[in-house]
Structures are given as structure tokens and as C-alpha cells.
Amino acid sequence: MNKIFLIARREFLVRVLKRTFLVTTILFPVIMVGFYAMMIYFSISGGDNYKIAVADEANIFHEKIESDDEISFEFLHNETPATLKTKLESGSYDGYVYIPSATRLLYNDSLQVVTSKSVAVMSREKIQDRINETLEQQRLLSLNISKEQLDSARKSNEINFITLQGSNDSDVKAGVSYGIGFISAFLIYLVLFIYGTMVMRGVTEEKVSRIAEVIISSVKPFQLMLGKIFGIGAVGLLQFIIWIILVGGLQFLLPVIFPEMLHQIPQQGMQMPGGMGTAQTMQTSGAMQGIMEGLSQINFPLIIGCFIFYFLGGYLLYSSLFAAVGSTVNEDPQDAQSLSLPILMPLFFGIVIMMKAVNDPTSSLAVFGALFPLTSPIVMMACIAHGVPNPIPYWELFTSMTLLIAGFLATTWLAAKIYRTGILMYGKKPTWKEIIKWAVRKS
Amino acid sequence: MALLELHNLKKYYATQKAVDGISFSIDKGSIFGLLGPNGAGKTTLLRMITGIFFPDEGEIIFEGKKFDSLTDITKIGYMPEERGLYKKMKIGEQVLYLAQLKGMTRNNAMAKIKFWFKRFEMESWWNKKVEDLSKGMSQKLQFVTTVLHEPSLIILDEPFSGLDPLNANLIKDEIYRLAHEGSTIIFSTHRMEQVEEICDHIVLVNLGKKILDGTVEKVKQDFKENKFNIQLSHVPEMLDGNTFELLQNDNHSLIVKIKDGYKSNDVLKYFISQNVNIEAFNEILPSLNEIFIHLVESTHATARAFQKAEA
Numbered sequence: 001m002n003k004i005f006l007i008a009r010r011e012f013l014v015r016v017l018k019r020t021f022l023v024t025t026i027l028f029p030v031i032m033v034g035f036y037a038m039m040i041y042f043s044i045s046g047g048d049n050y051k052i053a054v055a056d057e058a059n060i061f062h063e064k065i066e067s068d069d070e071i072s073f074e075f076l077h078n079e080t081p082a083t084l085k086t087k088l089e090s091g092s093y094d095g096y097v098y099i100p101s102a103t104r105l106l107y108n109d110s111l112q113v114v115t116s117k118s119v120a121v122m123s124r125e126k127i128q129d130r131i132n133e134t135l136e137q138q139r140l141l142s143l144n145i146s147k148e149q150l151d152s153a154r155k156s157n158e159i160n161f162i163t164l165q166g167s168n169d170s171d172v173k174a175g176v177s178y179g180i181g182f183i184s185a186f187l188i189y190l191v192l193f194i195y196g197t198m199v200m201r202g203v204t205e206e207k208v209s210r211i212a213e214v215i216i217s218s219v220k221p222f223q224l225m226l227g228k229i230f231g232i233g234a235v236g237l238l239q240f241i242i243w244i245i246l247v248g249g250l251q252f253l254l255p256v257i258f259p260e261m262l263h264q265i266p267q268q269g270m271q272m273p274g275g276m277g278t279a280q281t282m283q284t285s286g287a288m289q290g291i292m293e294g295l296s297q298i299n300f301p302l303i304i305g306c307f308i309f310y311f312l313g314g315y316l317l318y319s320s321l322f323a324a325v326g327s328t329v330n331e332d333p334q335d336a337q338s339l340s341l342p343i344l345m346p347l348f349f350g351i352v353i354m355m356k357a358v359n360d361p362t363s364s365l366a367v368f369g370a371l372f373p374l375t376s377p378i379v380m381m382a383c384i385a386h387g388v389p390n391p392i393p394y395w396e397l398f399t400s401m402t403l404l405i406a407g408f409l410a411t412t413w414l415a416a417k418i419y420r421t422g423i424l425m426y427g428k429k430p431t432w433k434e435i436i437k438w439a440v441r442k443s
Numbered sequence: 444m445a446l447l448e449l450h451n452l453k454k455y456y457a458t459q460k461a462v463d464g465i466s467f468s469i470d471k472g473s474i475f476g477l478l479g480p481n482g483a484g485k486t487t488l489l490r491m492i493t494g495i496f497f498p499d500e501g502e503i504i505f506e507g508k509k510f511d512s513l514t515d516i517t518k519i520g521y522m523p524e525e526r527g528l529y530k531k532m533k534i535g536e537q538v539l540y541l542a543q544l545k546g547m548t549r550n551n552a553m554a555k556i557k558f559w560f561k562r563f564e565m566e567s568w569w570n571k572k573v574e575d576l577s578k579g580m581s582q583k584l585q586f587v588t589t590v591l592h593e594p595s596l597i598i599l600d601e602p603f604s605g606l607d608p609l610n611a612n613l614i615k616d617e618i619y620r621l622a623h624e625g626s627t628i629i630f631s632t633h634r635m636e637q638v639e640e641i642c643d644h645i646v647l648v649n650l651g652k653k654i655l656d657g658t659v660e661k662v663k664q665d666f667k668e669n670k671f672n673i674q675l676s677h678v679p680e681m682l683d684g685n686t687f688e689l690l691q692n693d694n695h696s697l698i699v700k701i702k703d704g705y706k707s708n709d710v711l712k713y714f715i716s717q718n719v720n721i722e723a724f725n726e727i728l729p730s731l732n733e734i735f736i737h738l739v740e741s742t743h744a745t746a747r748a749f750q751k752a753e754a
Contacts, residue, residue, distance in 0.1 A: 006543050014532065210527030214588070217493045217521040218544040220512075424495065437457075 003219045007227025008234065011202065015235045025239050029246050050123055052113065053093040055079040057101040065134050071126055088116050095119070097131075163390065173298075174386075180298060181358045181385030184307055185378050189351055192314050192377065195236045196322040196343070202228055203326030203423070204336060212423045221420040226412075229319045236315065299387065306384050309401065314377030317408035318343065324415035327422030328430050335429045350375035358382040362391050373407025376400045414439050445504075446471040446596060446627045447492065452501035454487050461487040463651035464501070469629065469644070471595075474622050476642035476659075477631040478731075480739050484651040485631050486524065489598055492629070493521045506595070517546040520594035524601050524631075526585050528573045535569035538588055545592040552591070559587045563613070578605045586614055590621060597621060598629045603637060615641065635732040647735065649742050655734075663728040666737070669701040670727040671710065676720035686710050698727065 015021055050071045054061065065073040074093070076084075084096040095115035103109050113119075113127060140150060203225070206212045215224055321343045329335045353375055357366030361383040369379030370392075380400050383392050421438040422430070430438075445468040454462040462484045469475045479485045490496040492503060494512030503510035506518075529537055535556070542552035560566045563583055573581055582605055590597055599618070603611045618641065622628050630642060638645060639659060647655035655662060671687075674696050682689055686705040691698040701710055707724070714721055729737075 003544060006540070010540055014529075209530055210523070210525040211529055212527065213495070213523045213525065214521070214527050214541070214585075215544065216495050217519065217523075218516060218541070424490075 004223050004227045004230065007215075007219070007224060008231035011228050011231025012234045015198075015232070016238065021235070021239075025242050026246070029243060050094045050115075050119070050127065051092075052127070053079075053084060053087060053096040055084060055096065055098045058099050058103045060099060060103070060138060061134055062138075065130055071123065071130065073130070084114075088114065091116075176298060177385045177387070178358055180303065181361075181382040182354075184303065184385065185354045185358065185382040186351075188307070188310055188314055188377050188381050189347065189354075191236060191240075191311055192318045192347060193344075195232055195315060196318045197340070198235075199229055199232050199319040200322040200326035200329075200336060200340060202232065203323045203419070204329045204333075207327060207329070207423050208331055216423065221423060222416045224423075225320070225323050225416060225419050229316065229323060232319065233312070233315055298385065302388060303384060306397075307381060310377040310381055310404070313401075313404040313408055317373060317377075317404065317411050318347070320408070320412040320415035324418040324422065324435075327419040328425075328435055330426060330429060332429070339429075346374035347378075350378035354378050354382045358385075361386045367396065370396060371400050371403055373404045376404050376407075417441070444471050444507075445469060446506060448504040449488075449492075450502050450504070452488070452491060452498045452503070454484075454491060454496060454499050460651045462491070462498070465648060465651070465653050466501075467646050467653060467656055469627055471627055472622055472625050473643045474618065474628045474630060474641055476638040476645035477629055477648070478633065478635075478638060478645055478655075478735065479648040480633065483648045485648060486600070488648070489521070489523075489600060489629070489631060492596075493519055493598060517592065518595045520545075520589040520592065520597045522585055522589040522597075522599050522602060524604075526581065528581060528585065528588075530574040531572055533569070534565075534571050534573060534576075534584060537573065538584070538591065541588045542591050545594075547592050555591050555593075556587075559591060563587060579607060579610050582606055583610060583614070586617070590617070590626075594626065596627050596629065598631070600631045601634075602630070603632075603634065633735075635730065635735055639731045645731070647738060649739050654738055654742060659731070662731070662734060666729050666734045667726070668729065671699050671701065671707060672723070672725050672727055673697045673699060673710070673714070673721065674723035675714065676722060679714075679717045679719055686713055695722075 049069065052071070052073050054065065054073050054075050055077070056063070056075060061075070063075045067073050079087075079098070081098050084093075084098060087093050088096055094117075095113050097111060097113050099111070111131065119127070137147060140147060206215070206224075206228075212224070219227075322340065325336065325339045325343060328339055350369065353365055353369035356363065357369055357379050360366060361370075366379060366383060369375045370383050372379075380397070384397070386392065388394065388397055417440075418435055418438050422435070448466075448468040450466050452462055452465050453460070465484075465488060477485055477488070487496065491498050492510075494510070494516045505511075505515050532540075538556050539549070539552050542555065543549065547555070560568070565583070565587070568576070568580075568584070573584070576584065582602075586599075586602065589599070602614055602618075606614065618628055618630075630638070632638060642659055644658050645655070645662060646653055657665070670690070676695070678692065678695060678697070682692075685702075686709045687699040687701050689697060689699055699710065701707060707726075711721065711724065
């Protein structure tokens with residue numbers, strides 16, 4: 001046991017003290033978040049300001065189109081296209097709209113916005129929307145329908161889903177469950193894949209550099225394999241903890257760095273013209289409230305507990321298989337690719353089942369995937385997010401956990417046998433028949 | 444007293460009998476040569492002694508008790524033929540790690556490392572990486588990691604390959620010193636001149652079987668061909684071949700083979716009667732190299748043909 005700890009400590013320290021660990025663990029998420037923040041920042045601030053002169057001879061707009069600091073409309077009188085053009089050229093306006101008195105804009109006539117230079121797509125859309133919204137209001141008024149009347153006619157009623165047990169099963173909650181299930185299942189998949197291949201490469205490296213024989217004359221091959229698996233598992237766990245702390249920290253930091261971002265959201269709601277705007281903000285704030293409510297219904301302690309369990313169980317199950325494959329590889333790294341394919345298959349298979357299970361956690365395929373140890377870490381995470389004991393009954397969760405424990409004990413036992421022979425076997429790439437023979441042979 | 448006894452060890456692979464009933468014993472404090480051509484089963488045999496492989500049959504007695512790989516491997520130091528160290532790990536940390544795996548405490552290991560690094564003038568290497576070392580340097584390092592935990596049995600597989608004469612002598616002196624201090628050394632090689640120089644006792648294996656076992660002296664005596672070197676003041680014109688057969692006549696120095704039924708004195712008497720001054724007379728013993736080639740060739744096929752094992 002002491003030797004397993006020694007080996008695990010080395011594996012852990014060698015990786016954690018490397019510069020690349022620092023880069024991938026700390027810099028990578030920071031760069032990613034920074035990248036997204038920049039994208040959000042630029043898309044919100046937009047940058048360009050447009051000041052548009054409106055010469056409304058037909059008095060269709062009644063001197064009013066919603067303006068903001070990005071796009072502003074100014075109504076001018078007694079102008080001709082020629083005078084407007086000179087104003088445009090002098091630079092006091094970025095564009096103008098000339099509406100001759102005979103224009104029947106409320107029917108199908110078109111409108112031209114003359115600008116000094118080509119307008120960016122985003123700004124173009126905003127200008128179009130502003131003008132069309134104002135026109136819509138004018139049309140409604142001409143039919144003697146107020147904006148409020150239309151909104152109340154259009155209002156959609158709330159239709160809720162409630163299960164027989166009486167728990168609230170709202171759309172929002174289903175959506176939140178979907179999101180959490182998908183993200184946690186995908187995270188498990190990534191972890192199994194990244195750290196599994198890390199174990200595989202580590203084993204191959206030890207074999208190729210011939211240190212394995214030196215070590216195995218001091219410790220049992222099983223201890224060496226287990227030490228490596230535990231050490232790399234600890235690296236993964238540490239990386240996760242750092243990421244969680246980083247994400248938490250960034251949530252506090254982001255509003256400080258980009259204070260506009262938070263103001264921007266309610267502001268945009270306010271900009272909606274008239275009653276429509278207020279209705280929309282009410283709707284969005286209602287949705288936010290729904291998401292909050294949905295989140296509050298998610299059993300986070302259960303999900304986090306299960307996540308750790310399935311992360312560890314799945315990691316132990318797969319990493320021992322990856323270690324066995326790593327031990328069969330010789331100098332040619334291409335062997336690793338073809339030999340690890342049978343291990344990657346159930347992982348991909350798990351993702352495929354998960355896609356279905358996250359939508360329909362009670363389907364028979366999802367239940368199978370949640371119980372089968374090679375896919376359960378991925379599929380079960382997607383199911384658990386929908387709730388235990390409903391729709392996932394307790395027996396399913398416990399059976400899945402028991403099978404996973406049995407599964408990793410079995411794969412570790414099997415992998416240890418392949419590993420013990422493979423790690424000292426040099427020369428040609430072993431065939432599957434030979435590998436199976438190593439696995440079933442008694443010591 | 445025997446430190447290690449092997450009794451009828453067998454290890455069969457699917458395609459060949461790697462070790463097929465080998466027995467011998469090694470005295471405590473001796474330097475033991477395990478010889479054999481490539482593929483004779485030496486590495487498999489060593490791996491069984493180091494506890495890496497379990498024998499299919501037979502038993503290993505270590506320090507008077509049945510070999511228990513769990514406790515006994517800490518008393519063995521094994522330097523495999525294919526050297527291996529972590530290339531990217533710092534040398535000091537690496538040696539410490541390997542020593543701890545052998546069950547040494549950190550403090551004890553550090554003291555020993557200091558001693559050996561000083562002895563081999565390696566103190567400046569501590570923070571270097573193995574990939575920065577030359578082949579000879581990493582060989583020395585590997586030797587240090589093998590003997591650091593003061594094993595009672597040290598197994599060296601081709602310890603001098605890749606070393607210049609200076610460093611080879613350094614390692615050789617250490618081997619003598621360790622043996623003198625009571626360690627037992629198994630020395631596996633196919634470089635016969637080194638075996639002749641260093642080993643007390645040798646065993647030759649081929650095709651998984653033991654074909655020779657004895658002290659270097661005894662083996663040479665067993666395989667001597669009654670050849671003598673005689674140096675004379677002058678060579679008589681007529682050489683009568685009654686008692687001997689002349690193999691070589693080089694100026695004043697003759698190499699003769701004494702015929703069966705005669706003794707060296709008969710040859711000397713002949714020359715004395717011829718009134719020739721004998722300046723030197725000594726027996727020519729076969730070199731281990733000659734014995735090795737002779738034996739391996741007579742068991743034909745240095746490279747073994749694949750044979751189906753019964754088990």
C-alpha cells in the first residue's frame with residue numbers, strides 16, 4: 001500500500017509540477033473565458049453610432065422614432081434631397097431618409113435610407129426594426145387598435161405539466177434538467193477520455209523507456225498500475241477543483257471588469273417601443289424567474305455526489321483498460337490507436353445513448369445505458385439531472401452504482417493480468433488473440 | 444553457505460521452453476557468472492530470481508528460506524540489460540524515488556545517495572535530467588540505483604556495455620568491493636574475458652538447460668587439451684614426436700600437445716636428453732571463450748528453433 005502511494009505521489013507531482021499543467025489548468029480556462037467575454041463585449045457595444053436625419057414631408061412618423069446612443073433619428077423640416085445631401089457630405093449626419101408628401105408608406109411603398117458609407121449588418125437590422133416597429137404602431141392606430149389591445153389578444157396562456165405524484169414538472173425545469181444533464185454527462189465523457197489516454201501514454205512511456213522492468217523488480221506490476229491510475233486520477237481531481245474555483249471567481253470578477261454587461265440586458269428590454277417592450281421585459285424576467293425556480297428544484301447535492309461517484313467509478317473502470325492497452329504497445333505509437341479503439345467504442349456509444357437519455361430518461365435504451373457499467377457513468381449523469389426518485393427510481397440508481405463498482409473491479413482485475421504480461425513483452429504488436437490469452441491465463 | 448539455490452526451475456512459454464529444469468547454487472559473497480548465448484533463457488531465469496516471473500515448476504531458496512517475492516525483492520538489486528530510467532525526471536529525485544520503492548526511508552536513502560554520488564563524482568548531477576546524460580553516465584547512474592539499498596544479492600546484466608575502460612574499471616572495483624563486503628553478485632554477460640577476470644563461479648546455459656557449472660579454474664582444467672608452451676635456447680633440428688605433437692614452431696617457442704599416456708615430464712626429459720636449454724615451460728589452458736564456443740556449437744543452433752512446449 002505504501003508503495004502504491006509512493007508511485008501515485010510521483011505520478012501526481014511529475015504532472016502537476018510541469019509547466020504545461022499550469023498552462024492547461026489555469027491559463028486555458030482564463031483564455032477561454034476572456035475570449036468569450038471579448039466576444040460578448042464587442043457584440044454588445046457594437047461600436048458604430050449612426051445619426052440619421054428624417055425629412056418626413058408626409059408626417060407618417062409624427063416626429064417620433066425611438067432613438068438610443070447607438071442609432072438616433074432627428075426630424076428636420078423644409079428640406080429637399082439636395083440640402084440633405086449637403087448636410088450628409090458636411091458630416092453632420094451619417095444618413096438621411098426623405099419621405100415625399102405623397103408617400104403612402106402605411107401601404108406598400110418602400111423607403112430609402114441614404115448613407116455616406118456602407119452600414120454594418122447589425123446596425124442595418126436595428127435601423128430597419130426601429131422604422132418598421134414605428135410603422136406597425138401607426139398602422140394599428142389607423143385601424144383603431146391600440147398596442148395594448150393587440151398584446152392582450154396575442155397573450156399566450158400558461159399551460160403547466162404536473163406529474164401524478166404532484167411535483168411540478170414545468171417546461172423550464174425540464175429544460176434546466178436537460179442542460180445540467182447534458183453538461184455533466186459530457187464532462188464525464190471528457191474526463192474519461194482525457195485522463196484515460198493520459199494513463200495509457202504514461203504506461204507506454206514507462207514500457208518504451210524500459211524503466212518498467214527496473215520498477216517491477218521493486219514492486220508488483222499491479223501496484224505500479226494502480227499507483228499510476230491513482231496518481232493521474234488525483235491530477236484530474238485537482239484540475240477540477242481549480243476549475244470550479246476559477247469559474248466561481250470569474251463570476252465575481254466579470255461584473256467588475258465589464259460593468260456595462262449587466263446594465264445592458266435590462267436596458268435592451270426598455271428600448272422596446274411602447275407596451276410591447278414592457279410585456280417583453282416581463283416575459284424575460286418571468287423566464288429568468290422560471291430558470292431560478294427550475295434550478296431550485298434540481299437536487300444539487302445529489303447531482304454533485306453522483307458526479308463524483310461516476311467520475312471516480314468511470315475513471316477507475318476505463319483507466320485500467322487504458323493501462324492494459326498501453327502495456328501492449330511497443331515503440332510504434334500507431335499501435336496505441338488501433339489497440340485503444342475497442343475501448344473508445346463504448347465511450348462513443350455512451351455519448352450516443354446519452355443524447356437520447358437526456359431527452360427521455362425512462363426509455364428502455366436509456367435504462368440499459370444507465371445500468372451497463374461501460375456506459376453508465378455518462379448515461380446515468382444525464383438521467384439523474386431529471387430527478388431521483390422520479391423519473392429515475394432508487395432501484396435503478398443503486399443497481400447502476402453496484403454494477404459500476406463490480407465493473408471496475410472486474411476490469412481492473414482483467415487489466416492487471418494483461419498489464420503484467422504486456423509491460424515486459426517487447427517485439428511485435430500482440431494480436432487480440434494473444435492479449436485475451438494473457439487475460440484469461442491463471443497466474 | 445549458499446545464498447541462493449535453484450531447484451529444477453522451469454518456465455515454458457507458448458512457443459518455447461525458456462528455462463527447462465535448471466538447478467544451481469550460489470555461495471554468499473561470491474561473484475557468479477551466468478553465461479549463455481542470446482536467447483538461452485538467461486533473462487527469463489533472472490526475472491524469476493528477481494520475482495518478476497513465477498516459475499512454472501521448481502523452487503528458489505533465498506537465504507535458506509523459500510523465496511518470497513514480497514519481502515525478498517527489497518534484498519535484491521537488479522540492473523536489467525535494457526537500461527531504463529525516467530528521461531524527464533531529475534536525477535536526484537529519481538534515485539531517491541527508486542530507493543524508496545525498495546523500502547528505504549527518505550533520510551536513509553538521502554545519506555546513501557550522498558555517499559554514492561560523492562564516490563562516483565556525480566554531485567553536480569542532482570538537478571540534471573537523464574536525457575542530458577551520456578550513455579556511459581546514465582550507466583553509472585543505473586549502477587548506483589541498483590546497489591543503493593545495499594542488497595544482499597546484486598544482479599547485473601551486461602554491466603559494462605557502453606562504458607569506456609576508465610569507467611568500466613571504476614564499476615569493476617565497486618563489484619569487487621561489494622563482494623568483499625559480503626554481497627553476492629550475479630553477473631550475466633557474453634563477454635568471456637570479463638567473466639574470466641571477475642567471476643569465481645560460472646554456469647553456462649543454452650536452450651534453457653544448464654550445460655556447464657563450476658569454478659573458473661575447474662572449468663578450465665576440465666577442458667584443457669594438454670597443450671604446453673616451451674621456450675628453448677635453440678630448437679633442435681630433429682623433433683621426435685613420440686611423446687608430443689608439435690602444433691606450432693615459432694622461432695624458439697614451441698606449442699606442443701602431449702599425447703595420451705605421457706606426462707609433461709616425459710616431454711621435458713626428451714628435450715633435456717637432446718641437450719637443449721629449457722627457458723620456460725607452461726601449460727596453455729583454454730580460454731573461456733573457446734570453451735563457450737565449443738560447448739554452444741556442440742549443442743548446435745545458437746539461435747534456438749521454435750519448439751512446441753508440452754505444458
